[in-house]
């Protein structure tokens with residue numbers, strides 16, 4: 395079995411995870427968040443954290459989720475119903491990171507690290523993105539002798555898997571794709587997508603081509619389309635195993651605020 399095939403066993407793509415009305419509502423809520431809620435996050439665009447902050451020792455100081463992810467849409471329970479978090483300590487996500495990407499912005503290949511249970515569910519809103527999974531160079535591969543010995547060059551730039559994340563879709567990453575691979579989004583203002591499901595400039599196949607929810611990618615007269623990116627919001631849902639005990643009084647206080 396090829397590395398890409400094995401890797402793909404650990405990823406699930408669900409189109410139409412939220413409706414257009416829910417998407418519009420979520421985007422309105424995210425855009426209406428107070429300025430102080432937005433944080434400049436390491437290696438990435440601006441983000442809003444909900445569910446609580448992490449201490450340097452990776453302990454979550456829990457905070458109630460805003461109603462727009464608990465109730466409308468019932469995102470937490472809908473993500474939980476996928477069973478993706480069945481084996482996780484809380485059997486449900488307890489933390490959401492919202493990222494904003496303007497056209498031309500992306501996120502460098504990275505691993506999410508050990509603070510989280512190794513399952514991540516990511517909802518895309520507003521714009522599509524091309525999401526790549528990468529591997530580290532394997533010992534003995536022909537490229538190893540050529541590269542300089544730095545962390546940056548130890549990543550194989552050819553993705554092991556590439557997904558087209560449509561607006562309103564959910565992607566769940568588990569297993570070796572979470573634990574041993576990296577993931578990232580290239581910084582582009584548009585993507586050149588061929589009618590047979592390839593990225594023309596990178597020469598890679600889109601692995602979820604047959605699972606896409608919209609026909610817009612396939613019903614075209616030209617064989618290759620330049621698809622502009624617009625502003626994308628992503629909601630990355632995770633389970634943080636270590637949670638600090640918070641006194642009931644302070645939780646009630648937080649809920650009233």
Ligand SMILES: O=C(O)CCC(=O)C(=O)O
Pocket residue numbers: 491493501506516577628630
């Ligand atoms: O925005 C995304 O789709 C990915 C975000 C991500 O990888 C992260 O926040 O760690």
Ligand SMILES: [Fe+2]
Pocket residue numbers: 504505506577
């Ligand atoms: Fe990540």
